[in-house]
Amino acid sequence: MTATILDGKATATAIKDELRARVAALPAPPGLGTILVGDDPGSHAYVAGKHRDCAEVGIASIRYDLPATATQQEVEAAVRALNEDPACTGYIVQLPLPAGLDEQRILELIDPDKDADGLHPTNLGRLVLNIPAPLPCTPNGIVQLLRRHNVPINGAEVTAIGRGTTAGRPLGLIFTRKSENATVTLCHTGTRDLAAHTRTADIVIVAAGSAALLTRDMVKPGAAVLDVGVTRIVDETTGKARLVGDVAPDVAEVAGYLAPMPGGVGPMTRAMLLANVVDLAERRSTNA
Numbered sequence: 001m002t003a004t005i006l007d008g009k010a011t012a013t014a015i016k017d018e019l020r021a022r023v024a025a026l027p028a029p030p031g032l033g034t035i036l037v038g039d040d041p042g043s044h045a046y047v048a049g050k051h052r053d054c055a056e057v058g059i060a061s062i063r064y065d066l067p068a069t070a071t072q073q074e075v076e077a078a079v080r081a082l083n084e085d086p087a088c089t090g091y092i093v094q095l096p097l098p099a100g101l102d103e104q105r106i107l108e109l110i111d112p113d114k115d116a117d118g119l120h121p122t123n124l125g126r127l128v129l130n131i132p133a134p135l136p137c138t139p140n141g142i143v144q145l146l147r148r149h150n151v152p153i154n155g156a157e158v159t160a161i162g163r164g165t166t167a168g169r170p171l172g173l174i175f176t177r178k179s180e181n182a183t184v185t186l187c188h189t190g191t192r193d194l195a196a197h198t199r200t201a202d203i204v205i206v207a208a209g210s211a212a213l214l215t216r217d218m219v220k221p222g223a224a225v226l227d228v229g230v231t232r233i234v235d236e237t238t239g240k241a242r243l244v245g246d247v248a249p250d251v252a253e254v255a256g257y258l259a260p261m262p263g264g265v266g267p268m269t270r271a272m273l274l275a276n277v278v279d280l281a282e283r284r285s286t287n288a
């Protein structure tokens with residue numbers, strides 16, 4: 001068996017086409033703000049990609065790029081500025097923040113009605129209570145990718161690996177809603193027998209940041225496998241970085257569907273950010 005590829009790039013392009021039409025119907029262009037702190041090359045690349053996406057669909061960009069030495073007060077000032085900025089429909093604080101900054105306090109200062117990442121405690125609470133709110137982009141992107149490829153979710157056994165705030169933790173909340181109706185097992189570094197949980201799953205989502213963690217012997221034949229992990233391995237002689245996912249390449253020989261890294265979940269994460277901004281703008285224009 002060779003897995004059918006869940007092509008996140010093509011799916012994200014289709015979603016961006018839909019969003020471009022929705023943006024054109026708004027009374028004014030929405031604006032996405034980003035706050036980026038420090039020099040992490042991955043974070044710089046992701047933020048640059050988010051602004052390229054904005055330009056593609058007609059969303060305006062507002063950037064706050066702060067040095068790695070930025071203080072808690074300086075980051076909080078950027079958050080307050082975006083909360084007050086009428087040109088900003090929604091915004092994100094790129095994670096992870098450099099060590100020493102109080103990430104939780106910074107996320108809590110975001111105006112929940114401008115929370116383009118769906119990571120504010122109020123919006124995570126709304127997700128728990130089934131109240132409409134922006135959804136965290138990675139798990140929402142995974143659901144959309146599966147749906148648009150007709151992979152059954154209703155009743156599926158889903159095993160997720162990784163309990164991070166952006167992917168694994170909210171994934172359980174989204175997949176167990178009535179609208180998805182899946183059963184979720186959330187595995188992490190304290191899980192005793194990881195393979196026992198992945199081998200029985202219809203859908204395996206790996207967001208551990210551990211290169212080639214999921215091997216072919218850990219996958220039920222025909223299962224859908226989604227790779228969220230990105231590990232940058234820098235060649236010591238050339239200095240060039242190589243990206244490795246959490247899923248070993250030969251998993252494609254047993255899985256029924258595979259969202260690879262690159263080209264699977266990552267582009268969907270970016271598309272869902274745009275979707276959240278457009279949703280916020282539409283909500284704002286309806287309530288105006």
Ligand SMILES: Nc1nc2c(c(=O)[nH]1)N[C@@H](CN(C=O)c1ccc(C(=O)N[C@@H](CCC(=O)O)C(=O)O)cc1)CN2
Pocket residue numbers: 042045046092093094095096117137138166230243260261262263264265266267269270
């Ligand atoms: N505030 C947030 N911070 C972070 C989030 C998030 O959703 N909100 N998620 C990740 C990073 N991320 C978006 O911010 C992200 C990660 C990966 C990709 C992507 O397109 N990846 C490529 C390949 C990897 C690469 O080129 O480096 C792919 O999969 O094709 C997009 C967005 C953590 N921080």
